[in-house]
Amino acid sequence: MKLHILLFSFLFTIVVSGQERFLTKQGYTSFFSSAPVEDIKADNNQVLSIIDTSTGTIAIAILMKSFMFEKSLMQEHFNENYVESDKYPKAKFKGQILNFNSLDQNEQEVTIDGNITIHGVTQKLETLAKITRTTDHISVQGSFPLKIADFNIKIPSVVVNNIAEIVEVSFALDHKPYKK
Amino acid sequence: MIRKTKIILINAVLIIILAVIFISVTVFNKPHTDVSENTPNFYLEATNVLEEFQDNETQANTKYLEQVLQITGTISELNITDEKGVISLSDNDSFGSVMCHIDAKENSKLTTLKVGQMITIKGICTGYLMDVVLVKCIILN
Helix, strand or coil, X not given: CHHHHHHHHHXXXXXXXXXXXXXXXXXXXXXXXXXXXXXXEEEEEEXXXXXXXXXXXXXXXXXXXXXXXXXXXXXXXXXHHHCCCCCCCEEEEEEEECCHHHCCCCCEEEEEEEEEEECCEEEEEEEEEEEEEECCEEEEEEEEEEEHHHHCCCCCHHHCCCCCCEXXXXXXXXXXXXXX | CHHHHHHHXXXXXXXXXXXXXXXXHHHHCCCCCCHHHCCCCXXXXXXXXXXXXXXXXXXXXXXXXXXXXXXXXXXXXXXXXCCEEEEEECCCCCCCCEEEEECHHHHHHHCCCCXXXXXXXXXXXXXXXXXXXXXXXXXXX
């Protein structure tokens, strides 16, 4: 809840002062689970991500129902049984891109350090990402492993061979200067 | 006589097994909601649905998530990148919009659209971030 307020106030400050924010509403994220019985992949093209260039802060919000699966039954199980997206409709991340202000225009590897909230559970997350920053564009991409059990998501023993304990999360966020 | 009963029994068991396999395969491969073939659960104006989400997001989520919405509004922004079309519907006074992510098979229709035009779109609502998000949208007119 605290994070929710933080994110909201963060969004609100953007409305007030427009300039130093870069934003995307069409960011991409996916997760991939590889298990003995099957591989499962889901894509989401509706990620909201905001970078404050004065501080290097990044805030990301993701709609759980925007994850698209190959099979509709998987999507149904994901939303209803595992992440309970009626109760927890969003996943969030708020963090810091380290050494943000020393970046030049070349692609570089940076560390992003922050907190991720999924299924109502907040965990620390530190990951490497590739970042390219120009005057009208900031692209951030990378991937990291996520342990399902860390977020209090229970996988029934019947499907334990269908779903991996650790899923690979990928992201590609292409920010543009925010103007309204 | 016993032999005959046995054969009938074996056949019955076989039929039941086949039926179970058939049903589970159909359930497992249940198709995704086809937006173009579904009658909308709600007919709405873009500004109204945006207001509903801004006023009470939880309530609007309960009402609209995973539902097929048919929404009419003015195009405030058109965005086509990497074969992905996104149409934003809003009047320019409001902060936020209804963002419609267009289904790839509708891409040919995107070229004829202009900002400022009135349009009706049908899609599945997945929630609200800064905008109300609709996916798998098809363009009606």
